[in-house]
Amino acid sequence: xxxxxxxxxxxxxxxxxxxxxxxxxxxxxxxxxxxxxxxxxxxxxxxxxxxxxxxxxxxxxxxxxxxxxxxxxxxxxxxxxxxxxxxxxxxxxxxxxxxxxxxxxxxxxxxxxxxxxxxxxxxxxxxxxxxxxxxxxxxxxxxxxxxxxxxxxxxxxxxxxxxxxxxxxxxxxxxxxxxxxxxxxxxxxxxxxxxxxxxxxxxxxxxxxxxxxxxxxxxxxxxxxxxxxxxx
Numbered sequence: 001x002x003x004x005x006x007x008x009x010x011x012x013x014x015x016x017x018x019x020x021x022x023x024x025x026x027x028x029x030x031x032x033x034x035x036x037x038x039x040x041x042x043x044x045x046x047x048x049x050x051x052x053x054x055x056x057x058x059x060x061x062x063x064x065x066x067x068x069x070x071x072x073x074x075x076x077x078x079x080x081x082x083x084x085x086x087x088x089x090x091x092x093x094x095x096x097x098x099x100x101x102x103x104x105x106x107x108x109x110x111x112x113x114x115x116x117x118x119x120x121x122x123x124x125x126x127x128x129x130x131x132x133x134x135x136x137x138x139x140x141x142x143x144x145x146x147x148x149x150x151x152x153x154x155x156x157x158x159x160x161x162x163x164x165x166x167x168x169x170x171x172x173x174x175x176x177x178x179x180x181x182x183x184x185x186x187x188x189x190x191x192x193x194x195x196x197x198x199x200x201x202x203x204x205x206x207x208x209x210x211x212x213x214x215x216x217x218x219x220x221x222x223x224x225x226x227x228x229x230x231x232x
Contacts, residue, residue, distance in 0.1 A: 001025050001026065001027060001058050001059070002019065002024055002025065002026040002027070002055050002056070002057045002058070003026070003027050003029050003055060003056040003058070004016070004019065004026050004027065004028055004029060004053060004054075004055050005029045005031050005043060005046060005047065005052060005053060005054040005055070005056075006028060006029070006030070006031060006052050006053040006054075006204070006205065007030065007031055007032065007033050007052050007053075007205065007208065008204065008205040008206055008208055009033075009052065010108070010167035010168045010170070010171075011051070011052065011053060011071045011108070011167075012052055012053045012071075012204075012205070013167040013201060013202055013204070014053070014071045014074075014075060014163055014164050014167055015053045015055065015071060015074050015075070015078075016201035016202070016204040016205075017163050017166070017167070017197060017198050017201030017202070018074075018075055018078050018079075018085070018160065018163050018201075019078070019201070020197035020198070020200045020201040021084070021085060021163070021195075021197040021198075021201075022078060022082045022084050022085070024078070024081075024082065028204060028205060030205060030208060031043060031052050032208075033052060038050045038051065038052060039229075045067070046067045046069060047069035048069065049069065049070075051069065051070075053069075053071055053074065054067065054068065054069040054074075055067070055068050055074055055077075056068075057077075057081075071104075071164070072100055072101070072103070072104045072164065075100065075160040075163060075164060076097075076100070076160065079159075079160050085158070085159050085160050085163065086159060086160055087154060087155065087157065087159065092154065092155050095154045095155055096153075096154035096155075096159045096160065096161050098154075099146070099153040099154050099161035099165075100160055100161045100164055102142075102153075102161075102165075103161065103164040103165045103168070104164070106139055107139055107164075107165055107168050108168060110132060110135045110136060110139055111136055111139070111168050111171075111175050113128070113131075113132040113135075114132040114133055114135070114136040114174075114175040114176060115171065115174055115175065116128075116132075117129045117131075117132050118132070118133065118174060118175070118176060119174055129176075133175070133176035133177075136175040136176060136177055137176070137177055137181075140169075140172075140177050140179075140181075140182045140185055141182065143165070143182065143184075143185050143188075144182040144183070144184045144185045147184035147185060147187075147188050148184055151188075152188070153165060158192070158195075162188075162192060166189065166192045166193075166198070167202075169185070169189055
């Protein structure tokens with residue numbers, strides 16, 4: 001059994017989808033990031049960077065429990081655990097890891113900034129909006145180029161690279177991106193969206209929302225001073 005500490009965000013959905021694709025038994029442990037539950041001491045023991053998702057695999061290596069944070073690391077661990085959704089040949093495996101790192105280092109951080117400056121920042125900053133909207137579109141163009149030569153990001157087969165990237169593209173309109181301008185990405189996105197396991201993964205906690213908190217509290221917990229308090 002795997003305990004999943006999570007919330008319905010793109011990074012949370014990566015792990016939900018992976019668990020559904022692999023058929024592993026799991027239990028959802030909600031961490032309401034709008035309410036600040038990510039700063040609770042018990043959660044920090046599992047995820048030192050106070051970010052979701054995180055897992056505890058009760059049947060980890062050597063049959064001992066394993067706690068693991070960081071969504072990319074979790075995807076790699078679950079792929080290795082099940083022997084699924086990661087190519088086995090050395091070159092295909094490295095291609096998969098390359099595109100997974102592309103998501104972790106570029107798609108997530110840059111599209112996250114586009115979300116922030118376009119929708120969350122308390123003051124509209126034109127430079128930030130333009131900077132990250134342009135970068136979002138540049139990254140979609142990189143994906144479109146990749147998908148002009150490959151059916152999926154890592155090659156001919158669906159993999160953790162696709163699972164990692166797909167949830168971030170669901171909010172393309174909020175990122176200032178018209179998906180129709182990237183036809184190969186659009187075709188890839190629609191194909192993945194039809195997978196039964198993906199549909200099930202997106203339903204995990206789909207009705208939960210951090211909006212139950214007042215806007216000031218929510219902002220502080222997601223972006224404000226609570227993030228920067230020193231730990232002793």
